[in-house]
Amino acid sequence: MKALVLSGGAGTRLRPITHTSAKQLVPVANKPILFYGLEAIAAADIVEVGMIVGETAKEIEQAVGDGSDFGLKVTYIPQSAPLGLAHAVLIAREFLGDDDFVMYLGDNFVFGGITDLVDEFRKDKPDAQILLTRVPDPTAFGVAVLDEKGQVVGLEEKPERPRSDLAVVGVYLFTPGVHEAVRSIEVSPRGELEITDAIQWMIDRQHDVRSTVISGYWKDTGNVTDMLEVNRTLLEGLEPRIEGFVDAESEIIGRVRIDAGAEVRGSRIVGPVVIGPGSVVVDSYVGPSTSIAENCLIRNSEIEFSIVLRDSSFDSIRRIEASLIGRNVTVTLSPRVPATHRLVIGDHGRVQISS
Incomplete structure (x- = not known):
């Protein structure tokens, strides 16, 4: 056959x-x-x-x-x-x-x-x-x-x-x-x-x-x-295994696999989660049903119920969920700009603006 x-x-x-x-x-x-x-x-x-x-x-x-x-x-x-x-x-x-x-x-x-x-x-x-x-x-x-x-x-x-x-x-x-x-x-x-x-x-x-x-x-x-x-569904059957580095300030809960060469520092990982080789998670939260592929960087961010493909990074992003992120993607905060309003208001107008 x-x-x-x-x-x-x-x-x-x-x-x-x-x-x-x-x-x-x-x-x-x-x-x-x-x-x-x-x-x-x-x-x-x-x-x-x-x-x-x-x-x-x-x-x-x-x-x-x-x-x-x-x-x-x-x-x-x-x-x-x-x-x-x-x-x-x-x-x-x-x-x-x-x-x-x-x-x-x-x-x-x-x-x-x-x-x-x-x-x-x-x-x-x-x-x-x-x-x-x-x-x-x-x-x-x-x-x-x-x-x-x-x-x-x-x-x-x-x-x-x-x-x-x-x-x-x-x-x-x-x-x-x-x-x-x-x-x-x-x-x-x-x-x-x-x-x-x-x-x-x-x-x-x-x-x-x-x-x-x-x-x-x-x-x-x-x-x-x-x-x-x-x-x-696949992550629900994940065999927990930690082959990478996890520092003392991090918390690992549930079914979590951290592959060799990966690092977790100052972070909270709630399974089921897999973190691929060479990836680094720093000062972040990674929640259930998340797959992070190889050579990714998650810094000062929160992510759950998502797939992150290789060589991608998140820096100071709150919060990502239900997302599919491609290869070699960079997600960062945009520069904060002063809030302004430009108005052209006719005679006898009434305007309410929230702060």
Whole structure:
């Protein structure tokens, strides 16, 4: 069995972060979101991985390499433009051959991995298997309709009027039968070859398409809110560890990991928090659900429920929360200027000005 990992999207909902960085490499709990997917694939005893890459290909290749750090063998497959998930299957035909495969969206996070799902697929061998989860707003996802027996009878991609609240999670399993399906469908009104259309094509021709409704944690980390939520969830399972320097005036509370080379001086750290190597926190408060990457400086500031990427600094800032801060960012106080008022008031006017 092989894996096809999609890492070619532009990440428009995470701009401006993704103007200069691949969305799949934005870290949560100080590790790129893509790495969690690769680790889940390796844990399911899959070795050969095809990586769909686009305009951020060099950055992805530099981060992942040949896959050996994950126990994988990675083959890069360039995609000229993000033309849909079914298009990714189409261009990966030579790599996939006649093997079964799992398709995993590189910016998705499935808590607990995919091992059980892959084992079930290997045992039962349906033509396709999809993961579903209930969401409050299905219009942003592919949506599945099940019959009274729980069989998939219909799929729609981002429908304006969803027929159910079951969203398709970004993990799919296929036998080689899907290749005929992706060759047979037409481009959608969105200008893409939709994988939901390919699966619907299989359903219409009586292929065995099964679904698993998961009640566990899943997130499409396509926006800041979801990135912060995944970060919070991962940090809740953080193993506390202090390998860096913490002075006697500092207070460390709860699940806190301070990596080697990091320093905490005169500060209060309330976990779950991770502070990366080379980072320095001085006379500051770092609150729950915060990840500070490597070589950052937090001085005389307060920050919580946030992600701070590498080489960034805060100096005398109160207070930061629910924020995603990019690489090499500097945040300082602006110079204080005298408060003034410029007025042009007509005859008989009445004006009240607060101090």
